[in-house]
Amino acid sequence: MMDLLDHAQLVEEEDRRRAIVARQEMLRGCGRKNCMACGDPIGTDRLAAMPNAVRCLRCQEGRERWNRRKGQ
Ligand SMILES: [Zn+2]
Incomplete structure (x- = not known):
């Protein structure tokens, strides 16, 4: 049994x-974080350079481009 x-x-x-x-x-x-915009993991290289980054590089670039256009 x-x-x-x-x-x-x-x-x-x-x-x-x-x-x-x-x-x-x-x-x-x-220490790994995900992008608040697309949810993809933010690259460790990017986090090392910018620990407070909340977006991945792609989304950050898109946002900056959008902000520049908006400012014109
Ligand atoms: Zn993203």
Whole structure:
């Protein structure tokens, strides 16, 4: 007969393993941000140069172009 305690322990270990993996993924993703306009990840190069960037380079350029046109 399958020992219920053994089974519970297996489930518990699986849960713990999954929690650790989730945490590692969260830490790896630390500092990664997504563009507020298109939702794509903002490049790490761009974030290194501009830590406060909220848009990816493409959207930022599009917005600046739009602002310039609006200012004319
Ligand atoms: Zn974008």
